Amino acid sequence: MRNAIGKIDFLGSFQHELPEHGLPEVAFAGRSNVGKSSLLNSLMKRKNLARTSSTPGRTQAINLFQLGGTIVFADLPGYGYARVPDAVRRSWGPMIEAYLGERETLALVVLLVDSRRDVRAEEGELRFNLTQARIPTVVVATKVDKLKRSQRARQLATIRRDLHLPTGEPIPFSTQTNEGRTALWDAIEGKVRDFLAAPDPVPLPLPDDSDDMEPSP
Ligand code: GTP
Ligand code: MG
Numbered sequence: 081m082r083n084a085i086g087k088i089d090f091l092g093s094f095q096h097e098l099p100e101h102g103l104p105e106v107a108f109a110g111r112s113n114v115g116k117s118s119l120l121n122s123l124m125k126r127k128n129l130a131r132t133s134s135t136p137g138r139t140q141a142i143n144l145f146q147l148g149g150t151i152v153f154a155d156l157p158g159y160g161y162a163r164v165p166d167a168v169r170r171s172w173g174p175m176i177e178a179y180l181g182e183r184e185t186l187a188l189v190v191l192l193v194d195s196r197r198d199v200r201a202e203e204g205e206l207r208f209n210l211t212q213a214r215i216p217t218v219v220v221a222t223k224v225d226k227l228k229r230s231q232r233a234r235q236l237a238t239i240r241r242d243l244h245l246p247t248g249e250p251i252p253f254s255t256q257t258n259e260g261r262t263a264l265w266d267a268i269e270g271k272v273r274d275f276l277a278a279p280d281p282v283p284l285p286l287p288d289d290s291d292d293m294e295p296s297p
Contacts, residue, residue, distance in 0.1 A: 088124055091152070093226035095175055097168070098142065100184070104272045105144075105152045105185045109176070110192030110205065113157030115222035118255045120155055123265065130155045142179060152185075156216060156257065180215065187275035188216045188268060195221035195235055199242040207243050216274070218267045219243055221250035225257055238285065 091099060108116045117130035124130075130143060143155040154178055180189070189210055193203055210217045221239055224232065232252075239250050251267065253260030 086148040088126065088129065088148075089146045091146055093143050094142050095177070098144065098179070099150055100159075101144075101146060101185070103146065103150065103152050103185065104187035104275050105154055105183060106188045106190060106268055106272065107154040107156055107179070107183075107186060108190045108192065109156045109180075110158060110222075111200065111203070113195070114158060114192045114194050115253075115255065116158065116192055117155055119190075119220065119253060119264075120256045121224065121260065122254055122261060123268075124153070139143040139184040142175070146277075151268075154179075180210070181213070182229040186215060188218065188271040188279065190268070191217050191219045192222050192262070193219060193239055194241075195224045195227055195239070195250075195252065196231075199239055204243060216271045217233065218264070218271065219245055220253045220264060222253050224252040224259060 091101070110116055117132040120130040121128060121132065124145065124147065129145065140157050142157070144155045145155070148154065156179070174218065178187070191203070191207055191210070193199060193200055207217060219239070220238060229233060236250060236252060239245070243250075248263075251260050251263045253264060
């Protein structure tokens, strides 16, 4: 996948009615300003394709990027302390919930947390809800270049403990040093392969309308 990125198409910015493309989708979620768009640019090796900003709340809709014919990345709007009008903010929760609950091609959610901060309740909730919904997740700790050497191991261990993560997570990531790029691509490729190998969900039984079919006496 990463070797076959080739052409990258920006499919557009959506609040609902996302296009069907038939490819596995990987969504990037996390608080506003955590570094989602920056991480996407780093993965795609593009400078500012996913627009980044030091102003929280830059990404206000779901932006889709198609990488060659293999995979689609979804840059989700950040939740939390964005300085945006209330009306805009109120529409985000339902938009993201609808996306996570209904997107059939969703193969993986990459959940980003800031490596310098304590895990917030809403991050724990999101991880818990995704696990309950059996949506695969991988957690990334962003901006590790800003951690002092002495803090690093402790911060990563705290995040692992607070989010109940398996060994190997969170993946430490930095767009400054490119740390974590390979590990995250490995995780993405593995989960997408699992998704493609999984059998289609069992179809729900059709409503029982046999009463209507009863032959008349
Ligand atoms: P929203 O779109 O508002 O949800 O934000 P976002 O999560 O997409 O964050 P974005 O990528 O725009 O980054 C926010 C700020 O953090 C920018 O000023 C980035 O330059 C900075 N940043 C992102 N990743 C890193 C990193 O690995 N290291 C450092 N030092 N800064 C980073
Ligand atoms: Mg963004």
